[in-house]
Amino acid sequence: MAIQWFPGHMHLTRKLIEERVKDIDVVIEVLDARIPGSSFNPLLQELTGHKPRMKLLNKQDVADPVQTQAWLDWYNAQPDTLAIAMDAEEVAPARRLVDTCRQLAPNRGGMAKPMRVLICGVPNVGKSTLINTMSGKKQAKAADEAGVTKDEQRIVLDHDFYLWDTPGMLWPRISIEQSGFNLAASGSVGRNAYDEELVALELLLILQRRYPQNLEDRFKLGLGAEKIQAMHDDELLEVIGRKRGCVMSGGRVNTQKAAEIVITDYRTHILGRITLETPQEFEQWAAVAVIADAERQAKKDALALTRKTGRKLRK
Known part of the structure; x- marks a missing residue:
């Protein structure tokens, strides 16, 4: 969603x-x-x-x-x-x-x-x-x-x-799912509209693939770019959390705090010069969204027809 x-x-x-x-x-x-x-x-x-x-x-x-x-x-x-x-x-x-x-x-x-x-x-x-x-x-x-x-x-x-x-304005329904995450990560969405951990994980997926050395340089992970790229995003968030002292009693990592750090470091440009999407990726996301929108509309039309037919039968 x-x-x-x-x-x-x-x-x-x-x-x-x-x-x-x-x-x-x-x-x-x-x-x-x-x-x-x-x-x-x-x-x-x-x-x-x-x-x-x-x-x-x-x-x-x-x-x-x-x-x-x-x-x-x-x-x-x-x-x-x-x-x-x-x-x-x-x-x-x-x-x-x-x-x-x-x-x-x-x-x-x-x-x-x-x-x-x-x-x-x-x-x-x-x-x-x-x-x-x-x-x-x-x-x-x-x-x-x-x-x-x-x-x-x-x-x-x-x-x-x-x-x-004019005041900043989004649009009533963001149909491109990745756009919603990228807008949230970049600070264009109100804080009450998203889960910071989910946004941080989506952000890490992009950074792992495209800017692993930036993550290494910032958080001093001691892993190298290839290992960072191979890690699961959940695991990487925990590693970052431990490096930044986000550890609770029992040794558990406060992933909420780690997520806030990742997002803040991206927004404040500490992670370096980063772009989260390419034109080709965006075109692909948009094409998928068009198909999903068409399917969504077809379901709505079918439901409306079913309700209309049911009302006629009851009469």
Whole structure:
């Protein structure tokens, strides 16, 4: 079962974006460069799909540079899409986004037709940090947790350039199961919506396969990359827990505490530059989700037909 999180304020954000986008010239969707596929919001695509758009892979400084380039190539190969990667705290690249937006909507500008840009994305992806960097002052509240921004804000970046910041929003049902785990591991899901041990185990499976040396270097396991790759994820979590002193009475490992350490070390970039998914993997996950959704809908339709037939027979 995929992780789900769509609290009430996200329903309001959906309605807000649906109304606001009518007057918007350019849409900037901020993605997490560590999970560029999972942080893409299909609901935002649906709401803003007819507008010129920019995919901004934020946090590139903590993502795997080889995979970041692969994702840029993948997104830029899609129709009507401009994808760039950056670190929201870098001033010069952030401020160049104003010129990029003007290029995407060349007929806008001047007091008669000011540029109107909507910035959106999943929670905790760095929208507020980006806005503060672009404007040169703290105008949006930023924090390393999901759901900080709750209201729309209009920020004036120039005399004819207006930027609307919207609260982070997921979508009503995350059908790609791995995306739910990757979003939770990266801090885009509310803490009450997932089990930290399960998320840590899913995270370890990826790190074992792709970044075993990062685990060795961080936790000083003394095992080597090959042994780390061969271990079961449960066993690896216990080994990490023992190394970090998460031992309870009787010698048992506090796996909850170990899970928190693994997730925190990933989120705070102590584990190094990491990307949790490739374009090819994400395409495969999406294909599986489409089939699962079709099967789910067929079961619902069959159940509805059975109930309808039963009502007719009773009459």
